[in-house]
Amino acid sequence: MKKNKSLQVVLVMLPMLLLSLWSFGQSIKVHGTVNDASRNSLPGVSVVVKGTTNGTITGIDGTYSLSVPSDAMLQFTFVGMKSQEIAVAGKTTINVTLLEESIGIEEVVAVGYGTSKKSDISGSVVSVSRDEMMKKAPTNILQGLQGAAAGVIVTAQDGAPDANAAIRIRGVATINGSAKPLYVVDGVQVGDNANFLNPSDIESIEILKDASATAIYGSAGANGVIMISTKKGSVGSTHVTFSADYGVQTLSSTLAVGDADQYASNIRQARANDGGILANQIFSEQYDGKRNNIDWQKEMTRVSLKQQYNISASGGTEKTQSSFSLSYLNNDGIVINTNYKRLTARANVVTKVTNFLELGSDINFVHSESKGSNGTLGNNGNLSSIRDWAFTAPTMDYVDPVTNKLVSPQVRNANGTYGAPEQGDVGSNDSNLGNNIYAEQMENTGITKNNQMLLSAYANVKLYKGLTFKSIASYNFTAGNWYNFWGNKQRYFPDGTLVKLYNYDAKYYLGINNSNYNTIAIENYLTYNWKTDIHNLTVMAGNSVSKGFGNWSNAAGNDFPGDNIRDISLTKDPAARTGSGAYNLQSRGLSYFGRVQYTLKDRYILTGTMRRDGSSNFGADNRWGNFPSAAAAWRISEENFMKGTPAISNLKLRLGWGQTGNSGGPTDLSVTALTSNKIQYFYYGQNGQSGMNTTRQLATGYAPTLTDPRLKWETNEQSNIGLDLGLLKNSLNFTLDYFVRKSKDLLLYQSIRPSSGYTQVYTNYGEIENKGIEFSVNYKKQINQDWNIGASLTGSTLKNKVVKMGADLFSENSSWANGSPDGSNQAAVGASSGTHWNGHSICREGYAVGSFYGYQVEGIYQSQAEIDAANAAAIAKGHSGGYNNGSKTVPGDFKYKDLDGDGFLSDKDMTILGNGFPKVNYGLTLNASYRNWDFSVYTYGVIGAKIYSYSAMTLSNMFPSDNGTTPNILNEVAQSAWTPTNHSTTMSRLSFLDLNYNMRGSDAWIKNGDFLKISNVQVGYNFDKSLLKSLSIESVRVYGSVQNLFCISSYNKYGDPEAGQGSVLYTGLDTGRYPSSRTFSFGLNIQF
Secondary structure (H helix, E strand, C coil): CHHHHHHHHHHHHHHHHHHHHHHHHCEEEEEEEEECCCCCECCCCEEEECCCCCEEECCCCCEEEEEEECCCEEEEECCCECCEEEECCCCCECCEECCECCCCCCCEEEECCEEEEHHHCCCCEEEECHHHHHCCCCCCHHHHHCCCCCCEEEECCCCCCCCCCEEEECCCCCCCCCCCCEEEECCEECCCCCCCCCHHHEEEEEEECCHHHHHHHHHHHCCCEEEEEECCCCCEEEEEEEEEEEEEEEECCCCCECCHHHHHHHHHHHHHHCCCCCCCHHHCHHHCCCCCCCCHHHHCECCEEEEEEEEEEEEECCCEEEEEEEEEEEEECCECCCEEEEEEEEEEEEEECCCCEEEEEEEEEEEEEEECCCCEECCCEECCCHHHHHCCCCCCCEECCCCCCEECCCCECCCCCECCCCCCCCCCCCCCCCCCHHHHHHCCCCEEEEEEEEEEEEEEEEEECCEEEEEEEEEEEEEEEEEEEECCCCCECCCCCECCCCCCCCCCEEEEEEEEEEEEEEEEEEEEEEECCCEEEEEEEEEEEEEEEEEEEEEEEECCCCCCCCCHHHCCCHHHCEEEEEEEEEEEEEEEEEEEEEEECCCEEEEEEEEEEECCCCCHHHCEEEEEEEEEEEEHHHCHHHCCCCCEEEEEEEEEEEEEEECCCCCCCCCCCCECCCCCEEEECCCCCEEEECCCCCCCCECCCECCCCCCCEEEEEEEEEEEEEECCCCEEEEEEEEEEEEECCEEEEECCHHHCCCEEEEECCEEEEEEEEEEEEEEEECCCCEEEEEEEEEEEEEEEEEECCCCEECCCCCCCCCCCCCCCCECCCCCCCCCCECCEEECCCCCCCEEEEECEEEECCCHHHHHHHHHHHHHCCCCCCCCCHHHCCCCCEEECCCCCCCCCCHHHCEEEECCCCCEEEEEEEEEEECCEEEEEEEEEEECCEEEEHHHHHCCCCCCECCCECCCCEHHHHHHECECCECCCCECCCCCCCCCCCCCCEHHHEEECCEEEEEEEEEEEECCHHHHHHHCCCEEEEEEEEEEEEEECHHHHCCCCCCCCCCHHHCCEECCCCCCEEEEEEEEEEEC
16 A cells, blocks of 8 residues: 555656756756947846746846846846846857946936936936037047037037037026036036046046026036036956057038139239229239239148047056046147147045045146137237138239249248248238248247146035035035247348348247136035835035135236347347236025925926025125026826826926026125226217227226116026926937026116216116027937937027117127227227228127127119219118218228118117027937947037128228228129129129228128038947956957038138127127037047
């Protein structure tokens, strides 16, 4: 019986044993590598057999190995990435590519004095992908941000190797200061410039756009805030990364101007139009085809090299992590004798002293040297400006008055000396050919050296459950040094004879400028977080104390004994020495701030902040400014009624409101002050005109302006409504924002009754409004294991308007020779004597800040009879001078509109001609990857833009300007200009005299500024890791790219359409600039 039972047990167990042995035989070992979409290895990825605890994590090189059943399902998960499930199906090698969560709603991002999940953000905050930014191979941060975020407008002001772009977030809200945003680096406010950072050191960038997000920074955040987090060390073995970018740069485009023969033909035509006789025989027809032609655009540029190298190391233990980096940039500009070098170094250490105390420190240092891109040419000309090269006479030939033979001086003689044209007084000559601008630029020794060091340290203390205290101390030191030494200019005729340069007497010139500034700041704040299953409350409160102090000095002299004597005290002309300076200029700041954020059920979010800033610019009663904000968000996608719509992954509605402020520049105009020096101020003329003065001398002991004891902060108020939408598991995302930004109580000078004993008062008066729509569309899709694609479109509209201003306000700059519309002292930056660009920029109620101002052209006079009729009508109305300069107007001149109807032309007929704010700014990014290859294209552009083009004017007239020469003009202008046989209706006659002022600021020079630029195209390849493992190399990526591939714009004929100046009053003004380059680069990234 027992035997039968034993047999039954064996019979039952045997199939189970056989099944177990079969199953054991089907267990296999699977290995592979986990990468991100850029083929970078991902350490720490969880690899688990689904439904079990059997698993592992990937190593430092992204590899894993795990024994699993042959029919198992593997789950790959990593924070911030989309999880994947892959069936083993007997495979022994499984490589996986994980994609980022498209919207990253659980990603933690930096906000003012803390961090927050993206899903909990209620303000308008945008994150910029570091990886996408670095694919542009930027040399500074702003190059990487261009076109990357809606409402963040980055404009390249010129193409110089040391150039920094202009950035504006949501328009212009003041005329009394900068429109630049605040940069916050690792929690430290560093002002409006972060060029000390090497882009490769950046880990993440968040841009705070609306006041509900920026109000926590008070007045400093009035123009938006850019939060930058740098790379930190991580737990594990040390990683070393090396990258190199080597580029070849060429001139991207040229201006089509006349050659030597066309130039001579234009001179003959202009002389004939003026009724004169050709005075310089070199321009007669007998020398056509014989003149030496000089292409100055070719002479002044070169094929140049750009090199950038970065090396970094990071690692650490559970207790201490650190990172170090070093970067070197050497950029030879495409303009001869221009160069920019930059060396940056950075170190970061974080250590956990105890389980409740963490200490950290950062050191950032940058040294830069810029050479040659600040040279000047004549009266406000620029040796680095393509416009100035284009209008320079394209020949230096002359006819020897003794031998009557043609002489052709060379730009550079065979023995290395410089040639020059025959020199003499312009007098009756048809052209003063000026100097050799190639030689001028090669002799330019101007160099600017800048040093900056930012030191910061913090302590983070966990006081109690959910309660932390953080203290950050920082020291920011900046120093700038500029000097320029011009030697005794030597020019030679081809036979070696020394040329006596016209109107050049000074021997040697030395100019020196030095400045430094120090900022010390300490910020302390407490943060408390209380969280349950449905509640999440965070409260933060703190204060900030800062002190700034600095010095500056400058000196200049000329006529030194020799070129090796560079001591201003040794000048042979002591009376010509100049110098000034200041010592221990100080400023202090004190602020208090706080924030409350509450989230209910991960779907209802409320945020409120308050900032209180103090300023010595105001009286005791108004010294403090209070800047509150409030915001709310509703995550609609988390509601139960949305669970049945799986296509919608994320849906959030955001509402925000807040206030920031502006205290203007340092001033004591809340109290009466006497003066004995020059000051900067706005002026208001008797005819209601106004401007900004930087040079006028005031009488000693005279109080020029009535004080206003009620002077207070400018207030910048902003409202925002936004919508975030994620579809198809957040692979497709939309963001839409509408904002209204109003600045009230602007700090301005206002005219007052003369009976007060004053002419003006500095007070709070004025209002500016910005309205706009911003949108972005992002799509990411992993098609399969091999293919990934992505696209991003950003766009924004903006309407800027002066709501309240009082009298019209004009800008003034002393470098312009002509003045205000009444002919006194008002004109635009960079213009020259005689151009009559009077009052080109205006702030007037109902129009945009810095609107274009000038005359309207209604045609061209075709006959003398038409002119006589206009003059007769003007005389009949009591204007003895006729309609416009009387008999000075001749057929072929522009006819300007009489807008005020008084029968003749005057400054009262000037009007608004538009503004430089584009109707639409946009950026488009396309990227894809296939196996080890990746590809990306970046574009940006504007629609509905206008440019007030001083460049177009100077390239359309023969009137001597800027460097004193008769300018060359565009071929298109020469072909379309009015002549007695070609009665053009679009372009006035060529003239040396311009007695009708055809060059004056008018809508003839308002040009279409729309453009589309392909800013960067890059193709990269990641080497297979199996080939690198034996070399102890983690990854290698090589790439080739083209920057500034091409630009589509009708404005290209006049220059780069990406026009603009740093000042808010010069938006859309083009006065010529250092040309942009096209760069062909090869790069290498290696990780060890």
